[in-house]
Every structure is written in structure tokens, then in C-alpha cells.
Amino acid sequence: MDLKERIKRVAIYLRKSRDNEGEESDTTLAKHRNRLLEIAKKNNWEHEIFQEVESSMDSNRPEYRRMIHQLKESLFDAVLSVNLARVTRDDAETPKFMRLLREEDILFITDSERMYDLEVQEDWQALKFTGFVNNWEYENIRAQLRKGKIDSAKTGRWSNGAPPFGYIYNQLKKKIEIDKQKAEGVKLAFEMAIDGIGVDNIAIHLNQLGFRTNRGKLFQGHSITRMIRSETYKGWIVSNRLKGRNTYEGKIRPKEQWIVKKDAIKPCIIDESTWDLANEKLDQRKQLSPRAKQRRHGLSNIIKCALCGRTHSATIRKDRNNRKEIKPCYKKNQLGESCYNRGINYNTMMELIIDSIGTKRKQIITELKNLKEERPAIDTESKKIDIIEERIKKVKRALEMLQIQLEEELIDLENFKERKKKRTTELSNLQKELKKLQDTTAQDEIESKETLIKRLDFFLNNWQQLDDFKLNESLMSFISKVILALSKRKQSPP
Numbered sequence: 199m200d201l202k203e204r205i206k207r208v209a210i211y212l213r214k215s216r217d218n219e220g221e222e223s224d225t226t227l228a229k230h231r232n233r234l235l236e237i238a239k240k241n242n243w244e245h246e247i248f249q250e251v252e253s254s255m256d257s258n259r260p261e262y263r264r265m266i267h268q269l270k271e272s273l274f275d276a277v278l279s280v281n282l283a284r285v286t287r288d289d290a291e292t293p294k295f296m297r298l299l300r301e302e303d304i305l306f307i308t309d310s311e312r313m314y315d316l317e318v319q320e321d322w323q324a325l326k327f328t329g330f331v332n333n334w335e336y337e338n339i340r341a342q343l344r345k346g347k348i349d350s351a352k353t354g355r356w357s358n359g360a361p362p363f364g365y366i367y368n369q370l371k372k373k374i375e376i377d378k379q380k381a382e383g384v385k386l387a388f389e390m391a392i393d394g395i396g397v398d399n400i401a402i403h404l405n406q407l408g409f410r411t412n413r414g415k416l417f418q419g420h421s422i423t424r425m426i427r428s429e430t431y432k433g434w435i436v437s438n439r440l441k442g443r444n445t446y447e448g449k450i451r452p453k454e455q456w457i458v459k460k461d462a463i464k465p466c467i468i469d470e471s472t473w474d475l476a477n478e479k480l481d482q483r484k485q486l487s488p489r490a491k492q493r494r495h496g497l498s499n500i501i502k503c504a505l506c507g508r509t510h511s512a513t514i515r516k517d518r519n520n521r522k523e524i525k526p527c528y529k530k531n532q533l534g535e536s537c538y539n540r541g542i543n544y545n546t547m548m549e550l551i552i553d554s555i556g557t558k559r560k561q562i563i564t565e566l567k568n569l570k571e572e573r574p575a576i577d578t579e580s581k582k583i584d585i586i587e588e589r590i591k592k593v594k595r596a597l598e599m600l601q602i603q604l605e606e607e608l609i610d611l612e613n614f615k616e617r618k619k620k621r622t623t624e625l626s627n628l629q630k631e632l633k634k635l636q637d638t639t640a641q642d643e644i645e646s647k648e649t650l651i652k653r654l655d656f657f658l659n660n661w662q663q664l665d666d667f668k669l670n671e672s673l674m675s676f677i678s679k680v681i682l683a684l685s686k687r688k689q690s691p692p
Contacts, residue, residue, distance in 0.1 A: 201305060201313050205243055208307070209265050209274040210234050212249040213284050230280050233309050237278060245278070260602060262286075266295075269302055276305035276313075282325060287332035296325060356463075358437060362430050363412055364467050374430075374463060381467045383409040387425055388468055391476040396483060397422040402534040413608070416532040424610045426480055432473035433466035435459045440611070495522070496669035497547065497680075503527040503539045504683035512544060524682070540684040542692055550692065551673070551680060552658070559654045566647045569640060586632045593625045650676070 212234070214227045231249070238245040246268075250261040262285070268274065277299065279285050286292050299306055300316035306325065307313050314321040355372040364384040365374040383404050390400045401417035411417060429436050437457045439450060501510040501524055508529040515521045522544035527537040597618065604614045657672055664672060684692040 201315060202241060205241065205275045205305065207244040207246075207274050208238055208276045208278045209269065210238065210245050210247045211262070211265060211277060211279040211285055212247065213259075213262075214251045230284075230309070234278050234280070237307070237309065237311060243276075243278075246274075260598070263598070266298065269298060269304060272302055274304060276307050278307045280309045282306070282308075282328050283332040283335075287329065287335075289329075289333045292329040292333070293326075296322070296329070356435065358435070360412065362428050363425060365430070365463075376465065376467060380409070383407070384425065384431060384467050387422055388431070388472055388476045391422075391426050391479050392472070394479055394483070397426070397480075398530070401532060402530055405532050406534055415608075418532060420610065420613050423480070426476050429458075429473075430463065431467050432470045433461050433463040435462040495544075496664075496666045496673065497524065497544070497551075498666075498670050500670070500673060500677060500680050501547065502679045502681050503529070503537060504681045505539045505685070506531075506537045508537065510539075510541070510682060538685055539682065542682065542684055546692075547680075547682070551677075552661070555654060555658065559651060559658070562647050562651055562654075566644060566651070569644050569647070583632065583635050586628055586635065590625065590628050590632065593621055593628065597621050597625070 210231075212227060212231055227249075231247070235245070237243075248261040248265040250259055252259040252262070265277075269277070277285070282292070286295050296316060298304070300322070303317065305313055305315055314325045316322045316325065356367060356374045357372075361367050361374040364377055364380045366377045367373075368375050386407075387400050387404060390403065391397070395403075396419070398419040400422045401419050404417045404422075409417065411421060425431070435458075437459075439456050495512045497512065499509055502508070503510060506527060506529050508527050510524050510527060513523055513525050515523055524542045524544055524547050526541035527539040529537045531537075600609070600614060600618055600621065603609045604611070609617070653676065661669060661672065682692065
């Protein structure tokens with residue numbers, strides 16, 4: 199059969215590189231699009247377009263991932279693109295892409311209408327060689343760009359991408375200059391930091407004054423931290439700080455490898471002594487007293503606000519005979535509006551939790567009875583598996599969104615790493631839980647429930663004798679969190 203006769207539906211992949219701004223315009227992308235559409239129309243192929251502005255070295259491109267997913271579902275007979283370099287030139291991703299085409303019996307077609315059938319050894323080798331050349335070419339270009347950035351940094355020219363808040367880039371001079379209006383916000387942030395005000399409150403104050411980030415977003419605590427930490431504001435240009443592409447965790451090089459050009463930005467928004475003082479104050483706020491670190495009560499890190507997710511802390515009310523209480527949620531949003539979840543008496547909260555544990559114990563006994571009688575009322579096992587699988591999908595989507603946010607510079611590298619670590623840990627735990635459920639027999643579940651009932655019985659009989667540390671430890675061994683809903687705007691019970 200002629201190769202063209204095999205094709206009914208094609209995936210058209212278009213990509214404008216973010217690495218070659220100035221060399222590739224929207225006009226270039228439109229030309230590529232028209233050329234590929236003409237080929238599809240001429241051959242009466244049904245088609246779907248996957249188009250994005252990304253680097254070919256990043257395998258986490260949203261449209262690329264969407265296309266790969268549909269290729270695995272056998273929805274296309276061929277991939278139509280300008281050339282292989284438009285799809286990928288990463289030396290790790292290219293073999294995966296080619297292997298997928300071969301496994302799914304999908305052709306690869308270029309804009310010259312050259313067709314590659316990867317079941318044919320000659321086509322496989324030809325495309326593989328093309329991939330090698332693409333990667334070699336990319337690494338050469340990348341090395342030249344890196345060398346150019348280093349040379350620019352040494353001469354005090356700006357080559358670190360979009361300038362930070364308070365500056366604008368002068369393309370003719372290749373330097374950054376002060377944006378007088380935004381610079382007032384920067385000066386205010388540094389002054390407030392020196393006065394000992396926290397970054398969240400600084401962000402709220404800037405937002406209330408009408409300042410917005412370069413992307414038009416509200417300021418947040420971490421964006422203020424990034425501002426205070428940036429050496430750019432005292433006139434330095436720091437380059438060669440990151441090793442490799444920051445989309446792959448972006449490891450920070452040792453400080454001795456950084457290229458630092460002092461007094462490169464003139465005039466600068468603040469002087470060096472102001473920068474040092476603000477950073478010193480920021481460091482001081484990070485240091486928690488040993489007494490505060492050791493302070494722990496029975497419900498530490500367990501009670502979460504139902505309205506904003508903040509952890510409720512406890513306090514001793516000296517004006518009420520030293521009564522212990524769970525404090526109201528005072529968290530403020532980015533515009534300074536306070537959360538309105540009320541506090542509650544500590545003992546009342548504990549009674550609610552103990553009652554809930556007792557209710558859960560009765561539920562487990564009923565489930566255990568049904569398991570032993572081999573007549574479960576509902577298929578709880580499959581429901582649990584469905585719930586966990588759905589949660590796994592959500593976490594994976596969240597990880598993909600994090601990657602996009604980093605690429606779009608919506609979050610900084612430090613924040614990205616921290617959030618990615620949490621999500622990755624959550625994903626790992628969910629996958630372990632799913633495997634455990636899938637491998638669990640009815641007898642395993644019976645034994646597990648019997649053990650849990652014994653643990654709950656022991657706790658319910660002994661919790662009043664435990665000190666705060668042991669009580670907190672015991673509760674956290676079988677409770678992930680307690681969500682408290684007690685709005686000031688409603689008179690409903692907690």
C-alpha cells in the first residue's frame with residue numbers, strides 16, 4: 199500500500215522558539231502554518247493543529263504533551279511538521295518520540311512532503327541522524343549564546359531577560375534604566391523591610407497603593423522576598439548563577455563561578471547600605487526563637503481554616519482565667535482583607551474531635567462486619583481506588599502547571615522547587631497508597647481494620663493522660679487535618 203493511502207488524519211505540530219526571539223516572528227509561524235495546511239488540504243487529510251511558543255528542548259510543553267497523549271490513543275496516522283527540530287531536538291526526548299511513532303505505526307511528514315516510515319530501517323536511521331544533527335546544532339547555538347551573555351555581563355550590559363520590577367530595558371543601549379513610578383514602590387518595600395515589617399504585609403501595602411507586578415498581578419510575599427534579595431537594585435549584575443535549563447530544577451552554581459559586575463547599573467534605585475540593611479532584617483525575621491520552636495500543643499498543625507486553609511494556632515487567654523483557645527484566623531488576602539473564620543475554645547474543639555473519632559470507629563466496625571460476612575453494602579474498595587486515581591491526575595496536572603508557571607516566570611525558582619517537592623512527595627504517597635489498595639486482599643483489609651480499631655480504642659481510653667507532645671503525635675498518626683468552619687458571618691454550629 200502506498201504510504202499516502204494509509205493516512206486519513208494527521209496531527210499538525212507548529213512551534214515558535216522562545217530561544218530565538220527576533221529571528222522568528224509571528225509571520226514565520228503563520229507561513230509554516232499555511233504551508234502545512236496546504237499539504238493536508240491537497241491530500242484530503244483530516245487534521246488537528248497543536249501550536250505553541252516553547253523551546254524544543256523542553257518535553258513538558260503543554261501542546262506537545264497533548265499531542266503525545268493523542269498519538270498514544272491512536273487518533274492520528276501521521277505527524278506533519280516543518281521538520282523534526284520543530285517537534286524536538288532534545289537528545290533524550292527525540293528517541294522516545296521516534297519509538298512512539300514506530301510502536302503506534304505513525305508516519306512522520308516534513309513540509310517538503312518527505313515521509314518517514316519508522317518500520318523501515320533506512321527511514322529510522324535517516325530520522326535518527328537528523329535528530330543527532332539538530333541536537334548538535336542546538337548545543338552549538340546555546341554555547342554561543344551563553345558565551346555572549348557572559349561577555350555582556352562582564353561589560354555591564356543587561357542580558358538576564360526581563361528586568362526586575364522598577365526597571366525598563368533600553369534596547370539601543372543594551373542597559374536597564376529606572377522606571378520612576380515603579381521605583382517608588384521598590385523604595386517603599388525596602389524601607390518597610392528595614393522597619394521590620396513582614397513581606398506579606400509589605401505586599402498588601404503595595405497592592406493597596408495600586409502597585410502591580412510587571413505582569414499586572416497582585417504582589418505576594420514571595421515576590422517581595424525576591425525583590426529584597428535581588429542584587430540588581432543596588433546596581434549589580436549577577437550572571438552565570440544557574441547551571442543548565444531552569445525547567446529541569448536549575449541547579450545553582452557555586453558562588454565562585456558567578457559573574458558579578460558591581461556598579462554596572464547607574465543610577466540604581468537604592469544604595470548598597472540600604473540593600474544590606476533590608477536583607478539583614480529579612481534574615482532576622484527568618485530566625486525563630488528556640489522557645490517558639492519548642493512550643494507545641496495537642497492540636498498543633500492539625501486545625502485548618504475552612505475558608506483560607508491557614509493553620510489555626512492556640513493561645514492562653516490570661517483575661518479569661520488562663521483558658522486555652524484555638525485562635526481565630528487572621529490571615530489577610532493580597533489586598534489586606536482579613537479572613538473571618540472564628541476561633542473556638544480548645545476543650546470544645548478537642549471534644550468535637552474525640553466525638554468524630556468515636557463516630558469513625560463505629561463506621562469501621564460496620565465495614566469490618568460486612569467484610570467478614572462477605573456481603574459488603576457498597577464496593578468501597580473500588581470507590582477508594584477511583585478517588586485516589588482522580589487525586590493522582592490532579593497532582594500531575596498541578597506539576598505540569600508549576601512547570602508552565604516557571605517557564606512564564608510567574609513563580610521564582612526557589613518557590614518552584616519548594617512547591618514541586620511537596621507535589622512530588624504527595625504524588626509518590628498517592629501512588630504507594632493506590633498500589634497498596636490494588637494489592638490488598640479482603641483478609642488484608644480485615645486485619646488492617648482490626649489493627650486500626652485497637653489503636654483507636656487505646657487512644658480513646660488513654661488520651662486524657664497524654665502530655666501535649668504525645669497527644670499531638672498520637673492524633674497526627676491517624677488524622678491528616680481537621681477543617682474548622684466557624685464563620686463570623688454565620689451563627690451555625692462549628
